[in-house]
Amino acid sequence: MADNKQRSFLSIRLKNYRQYYGDSGKISLAPQDGKLINIIQGENGEGKSNILNAMNYCLYQEEPHFKSQYSGMPIVNIRAINDAADGDEVEMIVELELGNEEIKYKIARKITFFKNKLIKQVDTEGRETISVTRIGNLGSFPTGVNPTAKNSFQWSTGKDWKTEVNMEHHIHKLLPPKLKSFFFLDGEFLDEIASTFKGVKKGVDELSQLNLVYITIADIKKMVTTYERQSKGTDTETDTYLNEKQNHENWLESKNLKGETVYDKENPGLKMEEGGSVWYHPKSGKPREESKKKELDFLKQKIHEIDEQLQKNNSSVSQEWSINLAKIEKLLPKKYESLEELKSNKIKYLVQEGPFVYLRESVTFASNLIDKKRKVGQLPVKQNEIFVKDLLEAEKCICGTDLHDEKARQNIIDWQKNSSKDSKLDACVEIGVEFRNKLKNFKKDFSVLDKFRSDIINLQEEIDNYEDDKKELIAKLKGIDEIKVKELFSEKTAKEELRDETLVELAEIKTDIKSHERERNTCEVDYNRAMKNNSKLKGVADKLELLQKLHKTFNIVRHNVTKKFQDSLGENTEAYFKKLVWKETTFSDVVLQEDYSLKVLNDGYDVTHDLSSGERLVLALSFIAAVRQISGYKFPLVIDTPIGKISETPKTNLGKFYPKYLADTQLTLLVTGSEYESNIVGVKDNPENHSVRKLIKESVNVEYKLNYNEKKKQTTFGDYT
Amino acid sequence: MSINSDIEKEIDNLNIASTEKALMKKILSFELEKEGSTKGTKKYTEDYGKMIDTYISENSE
Numbered sequence: 053m054a055d056n057k058q059r060s061f062l063s064i065r066l067k068n069y070r071q072y073y074g075d076s077g078k079i080s081l082a083p084q085d086g087k088l089i090n091i092i093q094g095e096n097g098e099g100k101s102n103i104l105n106a107m108n109y110c111l112y113q114e115e116p117h118f119k120s121q122y123s124g125m126p127i128v129n130i131r132a133i134n135d136a137a138d139g140d141e142v143e144m145i146v147e148l149e150l151g152n153e154e155i156k157y158k159i160a161r162k163i164t165f166f167k168n169k170l171i172k173q174v175d176t177e178g179r180e181t182i183s184v185t186r187i188g189n190l191g192s193f194p195t196g197v198n199p200t201a202k203n204s205f206q207w208s209t210g211k212d213w214k215t216e217v218n219m220e221h222h223i224h225k226l227l228p229p230k231l232k233s234f235f236f237l238d239g240e241f242l243d244e245i246a247s248t249f250k251g252v253k254k255g256v257d258e259l260s261q262l263n264l265v266y267i268t269i270a271d272i273k274k275m276v277t278t279y280e281r282q283s284k285g286t287d288t289e290t291d292t293y294l295n296e297k298q299n300h301e302n303w304l305e306s307k308n309l310k311g312e313t314v315y316d317k318e319n320p321g322l323k324m325e326e327g328g329s330v331w332y333h334p335k336s337g338k339p340r341e342e343s344k345k346k347e348l349d350f351l352k353q354k355i356h357e358i359d360e361q362l363q364k365n366n367s368s369v370s371q372e373w374s375i376n377l378a379k380i381e382k383l384l385p386k387k388y389e390s391l392e393e394l395k396s397n398k399i400k401y402l403v404q405e406g407p408f409v410y411l412r413e414s415v416t417f418a419s420n421l422i423d424k425k426r427k428v429g430q431l432p433v434k435q436n437e438i439f440v441k442d443l444l445e446a447e448k449c450i451c452g453t454d455l456h457d458e459k460a461r462q463n464i465i466d467w468q469k470n471s472s473k474d475s476k477l478d479a480c481v482e483i484g485v486e487f488r489n490k491l492k493n494f495k496k497d498f499s500v501l502d503k504f505r506s507d508i509i510n511l512q513e514e515i516d517n518y519e520d521d522k523k524e525l526i527a528k529l530k531g532i533d534e535i536k537v538k539e540l541f542s543e544k545t546a547k548e549e550l551r552d553e554t555l556v557e558l559a560e561i562k563t564d565i566k567s568h569e570r571e572r573n574t575c576e577v578d579y580n581r582a583m584k585n586n587s588k589l590k591g592v593a594d595k596l597e598l599l600q601k602l603h604k605t606f607n608i609v610r611h612n613v614t615k616k617f618q619d620s621l622g623e624n625t626e627a628y629f630k631k632l633v634w635k636e637t638t639f640s641d642v643v644l645q646e647d648y649s650l651k652v653l654n655d656g657y658d659v660t661h662d663l664s665s666g667e668r669l670v671l672a673l674s675f676i677a678a679v680r681q682i683s684g685y686k687f688p689l690v691i692d693t694p695i696g697k698i699s700e701t702p703k704t705n706l707g708k709f710y711p712k713y714l715a716d717t718q719l720t721l722l723v724t725g726s727e728y729e730s731n732i733v734g735v736k737d738n739p740e741n742h743s744v745r746k747l748i749k750e751s752v753n754v755e756y757k758l759n760y761n762e763k764k765k766q767t768t769f770g771d772y773t
Numbered sequence: 774m775s776i777n778s779d780i781e782k783e784i785d786n787l788n789i790a791s792t793e794k795a796l797m798k799k800i801l802s803f804e805l806e807k808e809g810s811t812k813g814t815k816k817y818t819e820d821y822g823k824m825i826d827t828y829i830s831e832n833s834e
Contacts (some may be wrong), residue, residue, distance in 0.1 A: 261777040261805075268804045275821055594829050601789075605797060609783045616779060 057152045058686035059226070060088070060718035061107075067145035068132040069109075070102045070125070073766035078149070080754065083718055087753035089710065090720040091745075091772070093728055094758030099767035100722035104236050104692050110146045110161050111223050113189040117238045117692060126184050127191030128163070131766055136167045150226075150688065151207075158206040158213065159223065163190060165199040227687045230254045234676045237669075238692040253648045256679060260617050265610045272603045279596045287586050293579035300572035304565060306334035313339065322550070324350050337568070341561045344554055349647070351551040358544045360661065362537065374537065377525040380518050387518065391511045398504035405501075408490055415487050422484040440468040576600065618644055621678045625650065628674030632709060633667055642671070650675060666699060670706075677714055688718035695727050695744060703727075704738045707747030776801050796828050 063078040081090050094100045105115040115127075126133065128144045136142050147160040171183040171194070183195040193199050205219040216222045227235060230253075257263045280298075283290060301307075308314050315332040321343070323330075333343040408415065443464060447455040455461050580600075583593035622644030629642050629652070641653040650671065652660045663671065680686065695703050710719060721728075723744075731741040738747075745752075755772035776798065784797050803824065807817050 261780055264776075264801060264804050264808065265780065267808070268800055271804065271821065272800075274818075275825070278818075594833070595825055598825060598829060601793070602797065602800070605784075605787055605789060605793070608787065609780060609797075612783045612786075613780055616783075 057154060058716045058718075059150050059152055059157075060688050061090075061690075061720065062149040062151060062156065063147075064103070064106065064149075065145060065147040066106055067143060068129040069106055069144055069146050070127065070129060071099050071760070071765060071767045072102070072106075073129045073131045073764070073768070075145070076769055078147075079756065079769050081718070081720060083753055085753075087751055088716070088718045089748055089751045090718070090753050091728065091755040092720065092722050092758065092769075093725055093755065093772060094722070094760065094767070095724055098758045098760035100724075100758065101238065101692055102767075103722060104238060104690055106146045107148060107690060108232065108236055109191075110148045110159050111227065112229055112232060113161070115191070116233070117236070124181070124184055124192075126193050128165075128193065129766065131764060133167060133170075133194060138167055138169050140167050141165070142167055154209065156208050157222075157226065158204070158208075159219075160202075160204045162202040162204075163199050164202070165193065165197040168194070168196045171195045228254070228258045230258070231256070231679070231687075234672070234679060235687050236690050237672060237676075237694070256617065256621075256648060260613065262610065262613060262617070265606060265613065269603060269606045269610060272599055272606065276596060276599045276603060279592050279599065283583060283589050283592050283596070286588050287582070290579060290582040290586060290589065293575050293582055297572055297575035297579055300568045300575060304337035304568050304572065306336045306339040316340070322347055322350060337561075337565060341558065341565065344558050344561065348551065348554045348558065351547050351554065355544060355547050355551065356658075356661070358540050358547065362540050362544070373525050373529050377522065377529065380522045380525070384515065384518055384522070387511065387515050391508065391515065394504060394508050394511060398501070398508065401500060401504065412491075416491060419484055419487040419491065422487075426484075437468060440464055618646070618648075620681070621648075621675075624678035624681050625671075625674045628677045628713075629671055632670040632674060632705060632713075642674075664699075666695075666703075669694070673713065680714065680717065686717060688720065689714065690720040690722065692722045693724060693727065694721050695723075700732050700735050701737075703744065704732050704735045704742075704747070707732070707742075707744040708737075710748050711751035776805065792828070792832050796824075799824065 060081070060083050062082040063080050065076055065078050066072040067075040092100065092103060101117045102115075104117040108114050108116055109127075128142060132142055132144075141164055144163045145160065147158065147162075149156060149158050151157050172180050173183050175181050184192045185195040186192045187199060190199055190201055203219055205216045205222050206213040207216065207222075208214065254263075257266070280294060283294065285291065302309070306314050314335040316335045317332055319332070320330045321333050324347075333347075334340045443449055444455060444461060447461075449455055449460070449464065453460050455464065580593060580597055583589040583596070622642065625644060626642035630639065633639060639652050639659070640655055641651075643651045643653060645651065650660065651658050652663060652667075652671065676689065695706055710721075713719075728745050729743050731743050732738050732747075733741050735741075757770045757772045758767050759770040760767045780801070781798065784794050787794065787797075803820070
């Protein structure tokens with residue numbers, strides 16, 4: 053019953069499912085005349101998301117697009133329950149038909165129960181509510197009822213329908229559950245795009261049959277082990293090489309001799325979730341490398357989350373503010389201390405130099421006097437005394453007076469006596485030298501004082517500025533949770549250190565893995581040679597050699613196909629994204645990671661988390677297009693509120709692009725009236741201000757309008773008018 | 774269901790004997806059949822062994 057052609061939803065039937073009261077009958081979605089876009093229009097709360105839920109419920113018994121206001125509601129329509137009398141049977145049906153011109157699939161979930169008396173309870177505010185109980189995957193039902201599920205999976209290539217027993221298995225073949233979020237899109241998916249993409253690896257592996265290659269490799273390995281076991285105990289040399297080879301393999305797989313995984317029990321791994329239990333990394337080899345890689349991803353994610361929180365706290369700026377404030381608070385006491393020291397030094401200088409400054413005029417006068425007296429020989433005084441004695445002995449004065457005359461001699465002696473009264477002035481001769489020097493350096497000394505004064509003024513100004521900055525920073529930081537910011541930064545630093553340690557360890561593990569692989573291969577060559585030399589083991593040796601080669605070649609295939617798919621997925625996603633997003637210059641690269649998560653880069657910076665809702669939608673659509681392209685898998689696409697959050701230009705682009713975007717893929721758009729019908733204004737490429745409806749008109753297959761009756765709280769499908 | 778053409782192409786591109794390529798494809802088809810079947814694991818291990826034995830006997834010398 054397999055087919056490789058594009059599948060479309062052919063119809064949907066809802067009976068008493070949530071707000072869809074009564075039997076809708078088959079609502080046709082089957083493509084006609086090559087038109088593949090279906091429109092179901094309804095306003096918020098009128099049941100658009102529950103169409104997405106109904107499809108998911110029918111396929112996977114899940115309702116992932118659930119609005120919180122319905123959490124206490126039974127899955128079966130309330131009116132249908134209320135209309136039934138106690139003991140009456142109530143029936144709910146969700147049925148989907150999908151397929152193509154070659155094969156059709158009909159999937160139905162039918163639930164029936166006999167109505168009991170409804171159990172009521174009173175809530176905390178005194179309101180009476182009907183008690184509801186969740187029953188497994190079936191959904192929520194009025195407490196006390198006993199629902200019976202009748203599910204069926206049928207397929208047909210002509211008139212007759214054939215029924216398959218293992219329903220879930222066949223549904224998963226149609227679309228693996230891991231991929232469903234890429235075919236049933238809603239806002240929540242878009243908001244969680246980065247994490248949701250990670251889950252797609254398993255789905256893509258299934259679609260591309262890479263899982264088949266993985267299983268083959270594992271099965272061949274099992275066969276190898278079986279034959280190796282058979283070779284044991286025949287000769288010592290073979291056993292020795294085999295043991296050595298297995299030791300390296302055990303190290304590479306972190307296993308003990310019993311084949312059990314060995315863990316590094318001394319070093320618990322990082323707690324990855326709140327309240328999570330203690331776990332340990334595998335001790336060695338590739339499992340440890342993988343485990344450490346996961347931890348590294350976790351750390352990177354956490355660092356990113358911390359950065360986001362810091363951004364929310366305006367922390368890049370506030371952190372700078374906090375640092376500056378701390379600096380100022382540290383600096384200010386020192387500045388005040390320096391100011392006090394300067395002032396004190398100035399005073400000390402004044403005390404020391406002040407008298408000379410204040411007595412400058414007197415010193416100048418005295419100095420001049422001393423100089424004058426020196427010039428006329430009156431100084432030094434002691435020299436006068438000697439000079440007078442000499443004159444008296446010579447009995448002749450320098451003026452020519454004869455000093456034989458007593459009176460003349462007496463006059464000289466009296467003059468000398470009078471002048472000796474000024475003998476203290478002798479000290480002035482010595483001081484006079486100092487005075488002269490002082491007067492000579494007076495300007496220089498005075499400039500020291502000026503320097504003190506200007507230094508004090510400058511420092512005071514500096515302090516005043518710091519005080520102003522401090523006040524300003526305190527005012528700015530008032531609205532910010534500074535403690536939280538500090539905690540976040542400290543957490544970030546710790547995580548960054550751990551990240552760096554993990555990176556180093558990963559590099560070491562990689563080197564060790566290479567070394568063990570090399571040694572293992574050498575052992576294998578020796579083991580094979582030893583077996584072939586033993587005639588008893590020749591048969592086993594041939595089989596083992598073939599299986600070893602198959603193991604290697606399948607691993608090469610796995611590696612090449614994975615790389616090819618990933619490269620293609622990455623390139624196609626980028627090509628679609630750039631084409632759709634209309635901002636080729638803003639987003640330089642779209643990078644697909646090993647785990648299939650996507651990164652959008654702008655000049656090397658990861659801007660994935662900065663994408664707008666519209667850009668995220670475009671990224672999701674681009675990825676879906678690329679997945680579809682590489683897998684060759686063609687499942688219809690349903691998008692809830694596909695363009696509501698997008699601004700006018702990308703809305704126009706999407707409107708124009710939808711018909712071409714997945715040219716052979718059915719697209720069911722669940723739209724609001726305004727996003728579908730309102731004119732798009734101010735867009736250069738849409739001069740006539742066409743609405744999305746007008747832009748995609750030629751490709752639209754059917755249009756339905758959801759009619760919601762507020763009074764009855766029920767929705768029915770109606771024609772679009 | 775048939776084997777994904779990308780995987781087949783990768784096998785064709787390998788630098789190994791054509792008989793080995795054929796064996797690889799045979800193994801994948803075998804795994805594909807196993808995936809959708811309810812046969813027991815033991816039976817498949819035996820079949821795997823036989824497939825290898827047959828290949829060796831057909832391609833020895």
